[in-house]
Amino acid sequence: xxxxxxxxxxxxxxxxxxxxxxxxxxxxxxxxxxxxxxxxxxxxxxxxxxxxxxxxxxxxxxxxxxxxxxxxxxxxxxxxxxxxxxxxxxxxxxxxxxxxxxxxxxxxxxxxxxxxxxxxxxxxxxxxxxxxxxxxxxxxxxxxxxxxxxxxxxxxxxxxxxxxxxxxxxxxxxxxxxxxxxxxxxxxxxxxxxxxxxxxxxxxxxxxxxxxxxxxxxxxxxxxxxxxxxxxxxxxxxxxxxxxxxxxxxxxxxxxxxxxxxxxxxxxxxxxxxxxxxxxxxxxxxxxxxx
Amino acid sequence: xxxxxxxxxxxxxxxxxxxxxxxxxxxxxxxxxxxxxxxxxxxxxxxxxxxxxxxxxxxxxxxxxxxxxxxxxxxxxxxxxxxxxxxxxxxxxxxxxxxxxxxxxxxxxxxxxxxxxxxxxxxxxxxxxxxxxxxxxxxxxxxxxxxxxxxxxxxxxxxxxxxxxxxxxxxxxxxxxxxxxxxxxxxxxxxxxxxxxxxxxxxxxxxxxxxxxxxxxxxxxx
Ligand code: SF4
Ligand code: SF4
Numbered sequence: 213x214x215x216x217x218x219x220x221x222x223x224x225x226x227x228x229x230x231x232x233x234x235x236x237x238x239x240x241x242x243x244x245x246x247x248x249x250x251x252x253x254x255x256x257x258x259x260x261x262x263x264x265x266x267x268x269x270x271x272x273x274x275x276x277x278x279x280x281x282x283x284x285x286x287x288x289x290x291x292x293x294x295x296x297x298x299x300x301x302x303x304x305x306x307x308x309x310x311x312x313x314x315x316x317x318x319x320x321x322x323x324x325x326x327x328x329x330x331x332x333x334x335x336x337x338x339x340x341x342x343x344x345x346x347x348x349x350x351x352x353x354x355x356x357x358x359x360x361x362x363x364x365x366x367x368x369x370x371x372x373x374x375x376x377x378x379x380x381x382x383x384x385x386x387x388x389x390x391x392x393x394x395x396x397x398x399x400x401x402x403x404x405x406x407x408x409x410x411x412x413x414x415x416x417x418x419x420x421x422x423x424x425x426x427x428x429x430x431x432x433x434x435x436x437x438x439x440x441x442x443x444x445x446x447x448x449x450x451x452x453x454x455x456x457x458x459x460x461x462x463x464x465x466x467x468x469x470x471x472x473x474x475x476x477x478x479x480x481x482x483x484x485x486x487x488x489x490x491x492x493x494x495x496x497x498x499x500x501x502x503x
Numbered sequence: 504x505x506x507x508x509x510x511x512x513x514x515x516x517x518x519x520x521x522x523x524x525x526x527x528x529x530x531x532x533x534x535x536x537x538x539x540x541x542x543x544x545x546x547x548x549x550x551x552x553x554x555x556x557x558x559x560x561x562x563x564x565x566x567x568x569x570x571x572x573x574x575x576x577x578x579x580x581x582x583x584x585x586x587x588x589x590x591x592x593x594x595x596x597x598x599x600x601x602x603x604x605x606x607x608x609x610x611x612x613x614x615x616x617x618x619x620x621x622x623x624x625x626x627x628x629x630x631x632x633x634x635x636x637x638x639x640x641x642x643x644x645x646x647x648x649x650x651x652x653x654x655x656x657x658x659x660x661x662x663x664x665x666x667x668x669x670x671x672x673x674x675x676x677x678x679x680x681x682x683x684x685x686x687x688x689x690x691x692x693x694x695x696x697x698x699x700x701x702x703x704x705x706x707x708x709x710x711x712x713x714x715x716x717x718x719x720x721x722x723x724x725x
Contacts, residue, residue: 320712329707 215254215311216364219395219420225482226472226503227284227397228252228420228494230276232267232274238275244491245281250442251498254311256397256484259286263323271302274311284366285309289342290317293333293374294342294352301346305361313366313397314339337384340367340391347392364394369421371398371410372443382414389419397484400426400437402446406473420481427468427487428499431455465493469500476501504533504624505597506631507540507617512551515593518614519552522563522590527552528582528604529569530596532676537631539617541594542569548616549597555701573600579607586611621653639709645697647688652705654681660702662686 218225230244234420245255247343257272259377273283285304287297301312316336320328334342337406342352349360365448367388373381385396401407401423431454450467457463475483487494519525527545535541556563566589570578572603573596586592586608594601595616604624605613621633636653642660643650652658663682668672670683689695707713 320715321708321714327704327706327708329710329712 213253215284216394218253219364222481224476224480225253225422226251226480226498227254227256228491229258229263229484229486229488230272230491231258231488232269232444233276234264234266235289236267238272240268240491241272241275242279246327247492248494248498249281251495251503253482254282254284256313257286258285259288259315259317260291260323261318263290263318263320263325263480267430269302273304274307277308278470282311282493283309283456284311284313286313286315286318287339288315289334289336290320290330291338293331297334297339298342298346298351301343301363302357302361305346306359307365310362311364311366312343314343315466336367337387337391340365340388340393344392365392366395366397366422367393369396369398370443371401371407371423372445382417384421385414385417389417392421393479395420396433397422398424399443400424400486401475402426402444402450402471404471407475407480408478410464411478413484422482422484423475423480423486424486425468425475425497427485427493428454428455428464429488429490430460430464431453433461461493465496466500468497472497472501472503504536504622505538505619506537506597506621506623506633507534507538507597507619509539509544509548510618512548513546515561515614515616516555517550519563519591519593520556520561524589525552525591525593526566526568526582526585526589527593528573528595529567529603530573530594530600530654531569531571532574534596534617536625538629540597545569545595572596574603576607579604613701636710637714638705638707640703640706642705645700645702646685647692647694647697649681649685649688651671651681651685652678654684660700660705 215225228248230241255276257269259269261283263301271288273285277285287301292300304312314336320326320330342366343363345352346357346361347363349357351357369385370381389397396419398421407423411421431451434446434451434454437444437452454460454463472485473485485494485497527549529540529542529545531541538544545567549565552565556609558706568582570581572578575595579681589611591614592604593614593616597617598615598619601613601615605661622635622637623631623633626632633653635650638652651660656672656678657664659682663680667683672678673682686698689698
């Protein structure tokens, strides 16, 4: 079932993140997708996450679509102005990409081309509005299109926000919904109890909130993320369990699998599995989650 | 200097129409030179506003003052004792002055009275044009002292785009082609060799693209 229908029918959608390579050799992208063929509803292809130069999301999506996989295109405000964004989105519609996810983009300083100039001509909200316009047959200048694209549109949600910041995040979520976003993908979540409460709180907004399950690689990585990455919290028992495990990668896979199961149990509309370099472990993660 | 242009008076009326007491503050530096926000312009704007509100049958007290500068604590402090009497300030300084005032007098609403445009020159009285965008890493040494960052429509750093015609930029509107001027100047200097060299990729992180900037000089810091 296509992603959109699955989410709308109240199913549990499985999204897997597949980063295009830094290079023109896409063999690994295809090999990794093949590993979970038929077990994943769509592949989400990031647009130069962390501002590190890689092949584009549109390129990765086109490549995978060509081989029969459904994809989610990321459109990012950081590197393209309103002309380039609209051009890519129209092309995406034409090659059969059905879902787009709008992101603002990490700052250039996070990446590997520090001297580059960020674009940020339009903001995430303005881009959502623009996509709604394109779906309606008009570009951002109000000029009629020859053939309007149709997309299932999503964006991001910071699940790590708390207190006043969470209230703001919810206000933004409402705005996103008003501009046509039907789903959001959250920052990585490790505390399922907190997330379950969040889901309940967000329910009235009427947007499908899809948590990200990040596959940890070691206790050290977990500790680093917990300490240094804003908005991601990792319970200490979880870090300890990796530390104590005889086979740490197996424990990491098991943690990811269990998280997915818990999200399914609590009625989340789906999950995005992010394996950042450990894509070959995707099948085991899904095994563990019995998917 | 920083070049600013006057804001349409309707915009300023809209800002202050519900206030009873407003202070208009001019600046004696750049905006005086470009005739957008000096003592004279403060007077003209204040009279026009008084006239407008009088015709509307509205009573708004509008006072005037012009400071030496609005980008230094020292001069901004001069209005500390009177600020509280006003519900709003219209600053005719550039955006820098408006903000410094707004930061300093945190409980007071400060409105911009001009549109701040660019760093530029007075070509002749009434004509100002852009010369610098503060890119943080000046390359004028290799471009004959003419800036392609601020004066080439495409910010090209390695010669003209091919759209230049009769010395004018392809965007029209009587904008001279920066690269035509650069080449003419390098020719006059006998340094066309400079033009042949490939300019390296520009480090935009030193420009505004790298985020809000700051210069800290420990040697002069107190
Ligand atoms: S090169 Fe940069 S600093 Fe120099 S004049 Fe041009 S914009 Fe200004
Ligand atoms: S015509 Fe000259 S100034 Fe205009 S964009 Fe081309 S090179 Fe730059």
